[in-house]
Amino acid sequence: MMMKHFFGWTLCLLFVATMAQADFTISKPGKLLMKENFDGGDLPELFTVGVGDWAIVDHSIRGRQQAADKHTAFRKIYLDHQDVIYQFDMKIEGDAFSQILINYDLSHIAKCVTRVDSISVFKIFEGKKRAQMAKERHDPGKDPMKGKWDEKTFAMDRDSVDLKKGKWYRVTIEMIGDQLAMEVDGVRVIGQHIGITEKKTNYGFQAGGFEGYVYYDNIRVWEALPLKR
DSSP states (O other): OHHHHHHHHHHHHHHHHHHHTTTTTTEEEEEEEEOOOOOOOOOOOOGEEEEEEEETTEHHHHHEEEEGGGOOOOEEEEEEEEEEEEEEEEEEEEEEEEEEEETTTTEEEEEEEEOOOEEEEEOOOHHHHHHHOOOOOOOSSSOOOTOOOOOEEEEEEEEEOOTTOOEEEEEEEETTTTEEEEEEETEEEEOOGGGGGSSSEEEEEEEEEEEEEEEEEEEEEEEEEEOOO
8 A cells, every 4th residue: 555655656746747847848947047026016126127108017017018119118127148948927918919039238139929829939130239239339249140140030930829818828938059949828939040049138028019918927037958868
């Protein structure tokens, strides 16, 4: 009987361990770099840079694009990191969509877009921002593309989803080496590009659309470690 219980507990622990890794596709979490649950009444200090209509609502941050800004609503978070996992809960209401923009200095490296009917990972055109950085004599970074920044923005991978408006979903984004993966509601997309190996100094939560809101909560950012093969 004791042996039966032992094997029962062993299988249970194995199941829990498997579920703990189920959210991760190309990496595993290492050191926790950032954590935010929005338990206060005001925007946390890390979320004060940006444009758009943002507020703390029911212990989450809610964003909406404003026409006067002539820009997608965003909150920029300054964080030096390299290989990384971003994980958070997200809810879309009305005619809105979510973007996570991943940057080195002024240059947008990549973005992850969630709409109610699709998820996509993009490599972003760097030419304009790199020219501005050079003009302002910014550190060029690692520059894995070696100055060849004329490639236009394109979707590295895209898939269909069927997200319900007003429902919370867990979003997991992994960047390790030259790969970028995102999972939402059990659907995964994965892209690969040398430009992703650039170091990252900031990233941003974005809310697009004038007739809806995007909510974010339970944000976690970890160092991404390689999976054991």
